[in-house]
Amino acid sequence: MSIKMVNIHRKPVVYRQAVAAGEIRLRPQTVERIRRGNVEKGDPKQIAIIAGIQGAKMTPRLLPLCHPLGLESVEVDVKLKDSVIEVQAKVVAEAKTGVEMEALTAVSAALLTVWDVVKMYEKTPDGQYPHTQISNIRVLRKVKHEPSSREA
Numbered sequence: 001m002s003i004k005m006v007n008i009h010r011k012p013v014v015y016r017q018a019v020a021a022g023e024i025r026l027r028p029q030t031v032e033r034i035r036r037g038n039v040e041k042g043d044p045k046q047i048a049i050i051a052g053i054q055g056a057k058m059t060p061r062l063l064p065l066c067h068p069l070g071l072e073s074v075e076v077d078v079k080l081k082d083s084v085i086e087v088q089a090k091v092v093a094e095a096k097t098g099v100e101m102e103a104l105t106a107v108s109a110a111l112l113t114v115w116d117v118v119k120m121y122e123k124t125p126d127g128q129y130p131h132t133q134i135s136n137i138r139v140l141r142k143v144k145h146e147p148s149s150r151e152a
Helices: 028-036 044-062 100-122
Strands: 014-025 073-080 086-094 133-145
Touching: 014 100, 028 044, 028 073, 028 086, 028 100, 044 086, 044 100, 073 100, 086 100, 100 133
Parallel strands: none
Antiparallel strands: 014 086, 014 133, 073 086
16 A cells, blocks of 8 residues: 555535634642733743644645645634633635645644743653643534635
């Protein structure tokens, strides 16, 4: 069996949308530091939004068999809970193939960025991360239909 990119040349261009989500568990003190705006590298929420958008756009460079798509919209939402930050990404395109990998990549990039921005507060004295955990990355919803019946 050979490795190859799937041939989609005969598929029609249709409206595509995917919503993905995931979360990162942090120490409650770290989440409180974020709420107070006391993170040395800057606001993790805002940095994660930018990273998520960039991640969606970079998906075909990271995943070797993923088709490059002209994304029309990428929205990333970041919510703080007591000891968890939730990230949700919505990606839209008119394309021959779905955008779920772009949505998953957006969520993953955003969550990894949060980790990077707050890692100094999460580390133990010996450099370990016993409380920090990225989890539950998943596709929540996919939409596919003719462009004339676009969903907002």
